[in-house]
Amino acid sequence: MxxxxxxxxxxxxxxxxxxxxxxxxxxxxxxxxxxxIENGSDFTIQLKRRRWDIFDAGFxxxxxxxxxxxxxxxxxxxxxxxxxxxxxxxxxxxxKMVGTYLMERVVDGVAFTVNIPEFTMIxxxxxx
Numbered sequence: 428m429x430x431x432x433x434x435x436x437x438x439x440x441x442x443x444x445x446x447x448x449x450x451x452x453x454x455x456x457x458x459x460x461x462x463x464i465e466n467g468s469d470f471t472i473q474l475k476r477r478r479w480d481i482f483d484a485g486f487x488x489x490x491x492x493x494x495x496x497x498x499x500x501x502x503x504x505x506x507x508x509x510x511x512x513x514x515x516x517x518x519x520x521x522x523k524m525v526g527t528y529l530m531e532r533v534v535d536g537v538a539f540t541v542n543i544p545e546f547t548m549i550x551x552x553x554x555x
Contacts, residue, residue: 428440428441429544429545429546430544431542431543431544432467433540433541433542434468434539434541435466435467435468435469436464436465436466436467436468436472436528436530436541437463437464437465437467438462438463438464438465438528438541438542438543438544439462439463439465440460440461440462440543440544440546441460441461442458442459442460442461442546442547442548443458443459443460443461444456444457444458444548444549444550444551445457445458445459445514449550451520451550451552454518454519455516455518456516456517456518456519456520456548456550457514457515457516458514458515458516458517458548459512459513459514460512460513460514460515460524460546460548461510461511461512462496462510462511462512462513462543463508463509463510464501464503464508464509464510464528464541465503465507465508466503466504466505466506466507466508467505467506468505469505470505470532470533470534471502471503471504471505471532471533471534472502472503472530472531472532472533473500473501473502473503473530473531473533474495474496474499474500474501474503474509474528474529474530475494475495475500475528475529475530475531475538476492476493476494476495476528476529477491477492477493477495477496477526477527477528477529477543478490478491478492478526478527478528478529479491479492479524479525479526479543480524480525480526481515481522481523481524482522482523482524483517483518483519483521483522484517484519484520484521484522485518485519486518486519496511496513496528497511497512497513499511502533515548517548517550519553520549520550520552520553521547521548521549521550521553522547522548522549523545523546523547523548524543524545524546524548525543525544525545525546526542526543527540527541527542527543528540528541528543
């Protein structure tokens, strides 16, 4: 588990390898990640967009960018949190992701960026 706090917003990430959805012989490794976003700021905020850099060992990096997270743009009052689960597939079984959320303060529409901490994804059989 990794955590990072930006402007009072805490982002925590936990990853898990999904062997039942993976097929190592076909270079297909599936991981899920659970992200919890906690609003420790004094303002109500809304998650508007997300951006990911995905690194798959031995392959070109890729970027994913778009609105919200898993089809949602959650609004968080001070002290509230939002948790969601998403996934990533890798060809090598070893990789990492890092990214940002674009947040907006509801009271005045001021946008700001929140860091998503870098996290690794390693299929257990690749550790040998």
